[in-house]
Amino acid sequence: MIYCVEDDSGIRxxxxxxxxxxxxxxxxxxxxxxxxxxxxxSSLPDMVLLDIMLPGEDGxxxxxxxxxxxxxxxxxxxLLTAKDSEYDKVIGLDSGADDYVAKPFxxxxxxxxxxxxxxxxxxxxxxxxxCVYNIGCITLNxxxxxxxxxxxxxxxxxKEFEVLRLLMKNQGTVITRDILLEQIWGYDFDGETRTVxxxxxxxxxxLGHGGNIIKTIRGVGYxxxx
Numbered sequence: 001m002i003y004c005v006e007d008d009s010g011i012r013x014x015x016x017x018x019x020x021x022x023x024x025x026x027x028x029x030x031x032x033x034x035x036x037x038x039x040x041x042s043s044l045p046d047m048v049l050l051d052i053m054l055p056g057e058d059g060x061x062x063x064x065x066x067x068x069x070x071x072x073x074x075x076x077x078x079l080l081t082a083k084d085s086e087y088d089k090v091i092g093l094d095s096g097a098d099d100y101v102a103k104p105f106x107x108x109x110x111x112x113x114x115x116x117x118x119x120x121x122x123x124x125x126x127x128x129x130x131c132v133y134n135i136g137c138i139t140l141n142x143x144x145x146x147x148x149x150x151x152x153x154x155x156x157x158x159k160e161f162e163v164l165r166l167l168m169k170n171q172g173t174v175i176t177r178d179i180l181l182e183q184i185w186g187y188d189f190d191g192e193t194r195t196v197x198x199x200x201x202x203x204x205x206x207l208g209h210g211g212n213i214i215k216t217i218r219g220v221g222y223x224x225x226x
Contacts (some may be wrong), residue, residue: 001025001045002114005035005062006080007054011103015049018107024114032057041071047114050097052081060095067158073145080105093195096158129186133168136226138210140155140168149210159184160203165195167214167224176221196221 002024006012012028019026027045029035031054039045048066052059059079066072078099093100098117101110113159133140139148142165156164162184167175179195199221204211213224 001027002047002049003029003035003038003045004049005025005029005054006034006051006058008047011080011195014107015110019114020109022111023078031055032059032062035062036065040073041069044072044075046118047078048075049078049080049114051109052079061099063095073158078117079115080110108189130171133165133171134209135168135213135224137170138164138168138207138213140165147207149207154206154210156203156206159199160206163199164203164207164214167222171224172225174217174221178221180221191200 002019004012004015004019004026006015006028007030009030012030016026016028027038029038033056035048048156050059054062059081062093063077063079065075066075076098077096078101079097080101080103082103094222099113101113131142133142137150140146140161145161147156147161147164163180166180166183180196200214200216207214213226215223215225
């Protein structure tokens, strides 16, 4: 089941119709209130297609609520929006979106993106292993979804956490920007490797002196080491 939260009835009906004719079950909602009223946490949908520009509560706010709730934290979400700047993409992805599709979009492209995200839901690119990683002063616990520097808790976004986990899990190994894009975002993000650099920069800032474990390999990517 795929939920589509979109205030434009024409787009919403087209998306729901196309999904149902491609083998999916789908249901549309006009706004955030309808969506949350219809969201059954005991039987979650497989994915949410979420417009950003909604009446009342906007899509980014809805996404943040989903990510803050342990029951919906890992629910796949694709943002649908007319905004198409790199800054808007980073904001959406940084808030926990699994993908970002700008309007106007082709239905076949959207369905392809949906299938790609669903394929990687149980993939190693998501946080599914129950492990504790330690490098220098940093401790990352995947089961608790927590990060500490010198014993002090550090709040990271979902994408920042996944980037750090991937680097710590592969300590000493160079992880290229393309690998980070594929493993964390699920596709090449149109080759916009600057997105990785932005996330690495904010991650280092949040980790303080602990951010020194992330080494930049110029022209290649990054690696974690003491």
